[in-house]
Amino acid sequence: DTAVSQTPKYLVTQMGNDKSIKCEQNLGHDTMYWYKQDSKKFLKIMFSYNNKELIINETVPNRFSPKSPDKAHLNLHINSLELGDSAVYFCASSHAQTGGSGYTFGSGTRLTVV
Amino acid sequence: SQQGEEDPQALSIQEGENATMNCSYKTSINNLQWYRQNSGRGLVHLILIRSNEREKHSGRLRVTLDTSKKSSSLLITASRAADTASYFCATGDFGNEKLTFGTGTRLTIIP
Numbered sequence: 600d601t602a603v604s605q606t607p608k609y610l611v612t613q614m615g616n617d618k619s620i621k622c623e624q625n626l627g628h629d630t631m632y633w634y635k636q637d638s639k640k641f642l643k644i645m646f647s648y649n650n651k652e653l654i655i656n657e658t659v660p661n662r663f664s665p666k667s668p669d670k671a672h673l674n675l676h677i678n679s680l681e682l683g684d685s686a687v688y689f690c691a692s693s694h695a696q697t698g699g700s701g702y703t704f705g706s707g708t709r710l711t712v713v
Numbered sequence: 714s715q716q717g718e719e720d721p722q723a724l725s726i727q728e729g730e731n732a733t734m735n736c737s738y739k740t741s742i743n744n745l746q747w748y749r750q751n752s753g754r755g756l757v758h759l760i761l762i763r764s765n766e767r768e769k770h771s772g773r774l775r776v777t778l779d780t781s782k783k784s785s786s787l788l789i790t791a792s793r794a795a796d797t798a799s800y801f802c803a804t805g806d807f808g809n810e811k812l813t814f815g816t817g818t819r820l821t822i823i824p
Contacts, residue, residue, distance in 0.1 A: 603755075630810050632810075634814075640750075640799060640816070640817050641814075641816065642756075642801065642814040643814075644811060644812070644813070647810065647811060649810075655811055689755055689756070691756075693810050695810050701746055701758035701761050702746075702748075702756070702758060702812060703758065704748075704755035704756040704757070704758075705755055706754055706755045707753075707754070707755050
């Protein structure tokens with residue numbers, strides 16, 4: 600059973616379009632994240648949700664809107680896609696506890712904007 | 714901005730040798746974690762070391778943490794071809810679960 604699953608795995612779209620990436624985890628974790636990995640492999644946090652509530656919102660254009668319908672799902676909607684949005688987007692989850700814990704990552708969604 | 718800088722950026726060794734990767738960071742941390750990323754795949758959590766710990770082992774992995782120098786090292790002993798991957802350190806903040814990732818080391822094991 601896949602622990603953190605993202606769909607789609609690949610997404611090719613034209614500039615200006617709107618697209619969504621879905622993420623689901625079956626680990627019972629209470630915190631979920633979206634990370635962006637650029638072409639140089641830099642990983643940067645975008646958003647974090649704990650029990651459906653937004654707790655981290657880094658400096659991300661407001662074209663990116665996360666939605667968490669329940670604590671097992673965190674979707675990412677992107678409006679008016681730009682060339683610079685091309686990257687691999689990773690969803691992850693963890694169980695928040697004192698002292699921190701490891702993340703479980705999904706396999707990523709490779710977004711290409713043309 | 715990236716919290717961690719990893720050294721070296723790339724490392725190639727013969728199978729069976731030991732591989733050492735280093736990570737330096739800038740601010741106080743709650744914990745430091747290491748992850749592996751195979752090409753085209755997601756990251757896999759390897760090991761977590763808390764700020765009050767100095768060394769931790771897991772199988773062929775050994776991690777050290779020196780909070781006075783704000784640095785950590787990951788040692789992989791008796792390397793195997795399957796260890797070929799990128800390795801990232803990540804620092805955990807106090808009070809939340811946010812992880813800030815380093816720049817990564819690309820490790821290649823030559824059979």
